[in-house]
C-alpha cells in the first residue's frame with residue numbers, strides 16, 4: 001500500500017512569506033494515508049465487497065485505492081466535496097462507468113461474492129439487480145405507464161396485463177406519485193414537472209424489484225414535500241433492499257442512512273455509523289467538512 005501525502009489546503013500552496021493568515025482552526029496540512037480509511041469500512045456479511053478499487057479517466061486517477069463493504073439492507077450515504085469521486089465510485093457498483101470510453105476500473109468488486117467485472121457477466125441482468133436513480137431525471141420519451149412498465153416487460157416479470165398494471169401502480173404509489181398521475185397514465189412523461197419526472201424515475205427503478213438501489217443526489221431537483229416522500233421510500237425500501245445514496249445534504253444523510261462514508265480527493269477518508277460521523281467524526285477532514293469549513 002502506497003502512502004501519499006496530500007496537501008489539501010490551498011494555504012499550503014502559497015509560498016511561506018506570502019501565506020495568508022488562516023481564519024479558522026483548519027490544520028495547515030492534512031495527511032491522507034492512501035488506502036487507509038478510519039472507522040468501520042467493513043461488514044460481516046457484505047452485499048458488496050470492494051477492495052483496492054481505483055478508477056482512471058485516461059491518466060487521471062479519480063478513485064484512489066478504496067476498500068469498502070456495503071452490508072445487506074443497509075442505507076449508506078456517500079458525502080464529500082464536489083469532485084471527490086462519489087458519483088464515479090457509485091457508478092462502479094453497476095458498471096455504469098462502462099459507457100465512458102476513457103474510464104478504467106481496477107481492483108476487486110464483488111456483489112454477493114461474484115465478480116461484478118467478470119467478462120462473462122450479463123450487464124443488463126446486473127443493472128436489473130442494481131438499479132440506479134440519477135441526479136437529473138431521465139424519463140424515456142414514452143407514456144408514464146410505459147416508463148414504469150419498461151423494465152418489467154423486458155425482464156418478463158408480468159404474464160398478464162393486470163399483473164403489469166399492479167406493478168405500475170405499486171411502483172408509482174411507493175414513489176409517491178400515484179395520486180398525481182393515475183388519471184393520465186397515457187400522457188408522455190417528458191411533459192411532467194422536474195420533481196414528478198424524478199419520482200417517475202424512482203418508480204421505474206423499483207418496478208423491477210432490484211436488490212440494490214443506487215441514488216445519485218436523487219432529491220436535488222425536488223421540493224421539500226417530494227424530498228420527504230423519497231426519504232420515506234428509502235426507509236421503506238431499506239427493509240428489504242440495500243441503498244447507496246450520494247447526497248450534498250448532511251441533514252438528509254443524517255435522516256436516512258445507517259452508515260456514512262466521507263470521500264475526499266478520490267480517497268475514502270472515513271466510514272462510520274451516521275450518528276458518529278455527525279456528532280464525533282474520527283478524521284479531522286470529516287470534521288472540517290461537516291462543520292462547513294470547506295466543501
Ligand SMILES: Nc1ncnc2c1ncn2[C@@H]1O[C@H](COP(=O)(O)OP(=O)(O)OP(=O)(O)O)[C@@H](O)[C@H]1O
Nearest residue numbers: 057062080081082083084085086087088089100102
Ligand atoms: N466522464 C468523465 N471524464 C473525465 N473525468 C471525469 C468524468 N467524470 C468525472 N470525472 C472526474 O473525476 C473526478 C470525480 O468526479 P465525480 O463526478 O465522481 O465527483 P463527485 O464527488 O460526484 O462530485 P459532485 O458532488 O460535484 O457530483 C473529478 O475530478 C471529475 O472531473
Ligand SMILES: [Mg+2]
Nearest residue numbers: 086087088216
Ligand atoms: Mg456527483
